Amino acid sequence: MRKPFILGLLWTINIASAVTHSYQYFYTATAGIKGFPEFVAVGMVDGEQISYYDSSSKQLIPRQEWVKKAVDVEFWERNTQVFLNTQVSFEASVEIAMQRFNQIDGVHTLQKRYGCEWDSETGTTDGFELYGYDGEDFIAFDMKNMRWITPSPQGVTTKSKWDRDRILNEMRKSYLTQICIEWLKKYVGYGRSTLERKVPPEVSLLQRDPSSPVTCLATGFFPEGIVVSWQKEGEDLHEDVELGETLPNNDGTFQKTSRLRVKPEDWKKDTYTCTVQHKCLKEDIVKRVYEEEIRTNHGFVPSDSKSVYSSVLI
The missing domain is CATH 2.60.40.10 (Immunoglobulins)
Structure with a gap:
């Protein structure tokens, strides 16, 4: 099982894997952190931040000039509405997770990372969707076997519910293996001069x-x-x-x-x-x-x- 992201972590790409491109989103919902948005969503291509949303601004904004050319002008407003709904869902999920872990108060974090990878030389693709709670593995999607895996006793209820929803899991697989890859190739095409630039340390x-x-x-x-x-x-x-x-x-x-x-x-x-x-x-x-x-x-x-x-x- 892939290790989950933790707050502030940007995974390191192997030096030799220059042809591997990635498109992923990070969602972070928090409870008990004053002055920090209760929900943050960050979109990234090849480690470059391309979009950002948080519960304070309630607006999805581009982080790269080239990404504006890759989407239609209504894209940002349309997807702002999507993230408004996602924000409500994740804020509710933090409260449910706290109940599962018998937590009444304190600082807690629910995170999600999902997306896809594409090797432009071999054509190999992969997809992933996983969740972490308070910095630990919570649940992850096993796309090959169309099931959910959890190392946490508190995640068994979620696993049972999501395993039963075959239609939603098929939709997840379709997104991760097809739609996500199409968007990744599109973004790489528009952002090539930025994404493939080489700057020595x-x-x-x-x-x-x-x-x-x-x-x-x-x-x-x-x-x-x-x-x-x-x-x-x-x-x-x-x-x-x-x-x-x-x-x-x-x-x-x-x-x-x-x-x-x-x-x-x-x-x-x-x-x-x-x-x-x-x-x-x-x-x-x-x-x-x-x-x-x-x-x-x-x-x-x-x-x-x-x-x-x-x-x-x-």
Whole structure:
């Protein structure tokens, strides 16, 4: 079973899978978070945000100029109405989930990720629809066997109900294997210059103060697939390393950090290096850890992303 998204997670694309395109939507409904919309929907193509809706604005808006050319002028208003209905459904679903888990109050999150993938070289396609509750797997659609799978006892009721609805499951499969793929190919065609652009990363070594861990920051790169690793005396280092998520920048590029948790006296004595691999690079970028290479990093905090047809969990 695929692991669910969690709030702020953008899945990492393997460097070698450049021909694989994806179209997906993230829905997030929350309870108990003041100042945050109770419902957010984000549409993405190849990791690029193309549309956004939340319960505060109640308006679906485009996030890319090229996506406006791919749809008719009524598209945004028409689908705003769809998301208004989806919002009501998901807000009700959070309350039902809380009842299932015997929760009266507190902060809770129900999330859904669905969409499709297409390999433009082999023609292979795939589809997925899955839900998470409070950051854990809740239920997922097994498209091959036309059934729902849940690791959670609280999801059994939902599984039983959705398994019985064969017509709706056939509609899901039709959407994921046909309609979604058609839209994905259309979006890739219109957004090719943006989606297939290649921007190499800029790499820096950062440190808050002389006694803090050293951070290797790769930023400004596209596409998002990247490998950031540490070596000690030329050998790959896995201990004392904290790898961050790949996060979006405001300009549509990405950033990734990895922290080396060793004392300064260690990296002053032995040779430590940070190596960055990205498809845009002819050669790997290698940064050796020594004082002249490290930028003082007072106040540095990597940017975070709180990005993100529906069913009520009855």
